[in-house]
Amino acid sequence: MPADKQAGSVFAAPWRVEACSSTEVLQEMLCPVILPVSLADTDRARDLLGAEPAVSARHAIHAAVMLNNHVRVIATFDAGFDAIEDIERMRLT
Numbered sequence: 001m002p003a004d005k006q007a008g009s010v011f012a013a014p015w016r017v018e019a020c021s022s023t024e025v026l027q028e029m030l031c032p033v034i035l036p037v038s039l040a041d042t043d044r045a046r047d048l049l050g051a052e053p054a055v056s057a058r059h060a061i062h063a064a065v066m067l068n069n070h071v072r073v074i075a076t077f078d079a080g081f082d083a084i085e086d087i088e089r090m091r092l093t
Contacts, residue, residue: 041065054083063087 044064048055055063059080066074067086074081075090082089 035065035069035071037061037065038068041068044068048084052083052085054080056080059084 041061041064044067045057045060048060048063049057059078062074063081063084063086066072072086073088073090075092077092079089081087
């Protein structure tokens with residue numbers, strides 16, 4: 001069933017979510033491509049952890065997957081990504 005027809009989802013327009021039944025539905029709508037985590041990603045995450053003490057393991061693995069796939073911007077409330085030099089955080093308000 002398409003995300004806009006799933007029970008519990010309410011939309012004002014096809015591109016604007018007013019309410020969502022679950023985080024999984026929202027994630028599928030906002031991010032249709034999920035990148036795998038590779039050995040190269042875990043190696044890069046380890047390097048990020050060693051280079052910047054303020055970076056958590058969770059931030060490092062997310063950032064490593066992003067960087068290895070040429071993704072430089074993340075839209076998030078999470079200020080933890082600010083400590084990673086090559087990642088730009090799009091602040092959500």
